[in-house]
Amino acid sequence: MNYSFSLKLAGTVMVGTALLSAPALAIDSLSIMAPAGPGGGWDQTARTIQSTLQSEGLVSNIQVSNVAGAGGTIGLQQFINQSSGDPTATIVGGYVMVGAVIANASPVGLDDITPLARLTGEYVVVVVPADSEIENAQDLAAMLAEDAGGVTWAGGSAGGVDHIAVGRFAQEAGVDPATINYIPYSGGGEALAAILGGQVTAGVSGYSEFSAQIEAGELRVIGITAPEAQDYTDAPTFVEQGYNLDIQNWRMIAGAPDITDEEKAELISVIQEMAGSDAWNDELRNRGWVNTYMDGQAFEDYLANEIESTTAILQELGISQ
Template sequence: MLMAGPALALDSLKIMAPAGPGGGWDQTARTIQATLQSEGLVSNIQVENVAGAGGTIGLQQFINTSAGDPTATIVGGYVMVGAVIANESPVGLEDITPLARLTGEYVIVVVPAASEIQNADDLAEMLRDDPGSVTWAGGSAGGVDHIAAGMFAKAAGIDPALINYIPYSGGGEALAAILGNQVTVGVSGYSEFSGQLDAGTVRAIGITALEAQEYTDAPTFAEQGYPIDVQNWRMIAAAPGITDDEREELLTTIRTMANSDAWNDELRTKGWVNTYMDGDHFADYLAAEIVATTAILEELGIVE
């Protein structure tokens, strides 16, 4: 169990979701907002969406406008690690104050309900015939969705650099392209497609877990012969330039939230795994992820 500190009652908090409405970061920000308020931890919370370039536009705005502000936070995650690298962003995650890793979520690949693609073998065969004819709708270039698509191509014996990946700034835009039959497949976190999977408007081709997940009947790519294991994680961070005491107050608030029944009930509903890690431990983890992701993107030919 997480060790929760005493409950706080901060007057206000701002949370930037550096993506459009409907995506995983937006859902994360609004779930944090709802839980902090329901648990009486923060009385007034505002969520702001700033979309573009895998979160790097919002990240730069956050750094430029929030330095030293102890009420300013931003959500992000593995996608942003890759986007900073792929977009050669002038700012990076080392320029903010890491607070905590909150959740993990496996990536799922879906097709429109009427698609002729029935399973991973069908998708692999189509890629082998003409990699460019298979269009992938997902999040930002260099993010976890792009990495997952590249890993599948590699497992299918295709040069990942040949995939036709179309990045979108939010889950809502990618979903519209899928439902409008503008792309071949969609790739994102499970929570972004769960409603359409339940409604039957899209079908799951595979999920990037090595073992079946209890929240979905989607087959794993591994059980279909494509051993892909990649998980998106999401975090919350504070502004640069805050004091140690201000950081600790925010950490205590987030730690208390992460240990609450309300938060963990939301995670189960959304298919998110509680991968909580905070403080210096998370800061060290983030630094290691930046190094490892750079190597992965180079291996997949996404960056040089």
């Protein structure tokens, strides 16, 4: 990809609670890898970043690419191998990738790239086809307790937030998480087709991936993994149904390995301006995403803690390799 950075006046870039003073650079072009198939949350995130940066006049030339597989770790490895030192290359990811790196024993990890910012958070919903006999969380728990292997779940990659949510629900229902029949899909579109086609018992993902079908009455929400009711949906929480599930999927953007501190600061500056724009926040409200923006050292510390805690969770649930 052709790219160029042109010098402009030095400025002060706010990064979290710290100030980084460095000569600013104008980003003329940007590539964003979504390490999953079209239609899923990472793809939606990448394309929302693309449209917002362009509509706000922050970056004029942006290309989005999709590389699916293994919870984003295939795309992550390709990104690392092909983009090292490239200040215009970025990749989106999130909590799903944290688990996938661990569960798939990936040869590369999130510590091999340059974390820029956490962007959004989204609670997970469990859905069934509208004609399903399952009406609520109690029905689903009873079915799971009777025959855990007979309840099939469609969700994102193994070890990701969807998988963790199912495992935790199993625990809450008194079922061994190791006995759940979880079927991972690389893209939200594939999982949705399996749910609507009756190929699985239930589906689990972020609300935005199912919102159109929920609003059309094609899917019924069994529960949402929020501690309290959310403004964008009237779906019941698992907590109010007696199951202590408080799980939020977060999404981030990162830069390539081996970029300079100056290049990193400029990327963060552009992403920070985007995250504060009306256009971005309107998109978040429409999609049921929460603005959980965090950048700089605060985000790097948060990410390190998430990797550590998720490693422990996956071991407890018996879904890490």
